[in-house]
Amino acid sequence: MEKYIKNLEHEQILSLADSVSYLPGQIVSKTLAQNDHRSLTLFAFDKGEEISTHESDGDAMVIALDGKGKLTVGGKEHIVSAGDTLIMPAKVPHAVFAEEQFKMFLIVIFPDKR
Helix, strand or coil: CCCCCCCCCCCCCCCCHHHCCCCCCCEEEEEEEECCCEEEEEEEECCCCEEEEECCCCEEEEEEEEEEEEEEECCEEEEEECCCEEEECCCCCEEEEEEEEEEEEEEEECCCCC
16 A cells, blocks of 8 residues: 555654654754645754755745744744744745754645646
8 A cells, every 4th residue: 555654654653753853963854745735844953953045835834843943934033842833935935943953844735736
């Protein structure tokens, strides 16, 4: 049977935060699903690591899983910690900075290309 969500055990209760590990001086990502319509990715940022300002064609939803991160969206800074969620609209410049070690679940929904 084909799996549409990869890199996680199916039919088992798990912790998303424990499913990706911190590495010193790095950003670790684990792709769970990706195609033309959606992208689901877990990230673990070591303190001080960042993804510089960029744009996406889709709406992006960040769910903070651990630590504290600074999300800059359209020039406005948002501090998020475990349990917080922020939507970053399509085509609006955004960036991620780890104020301390920071884990997040990123869901991006892309427009139909019809």
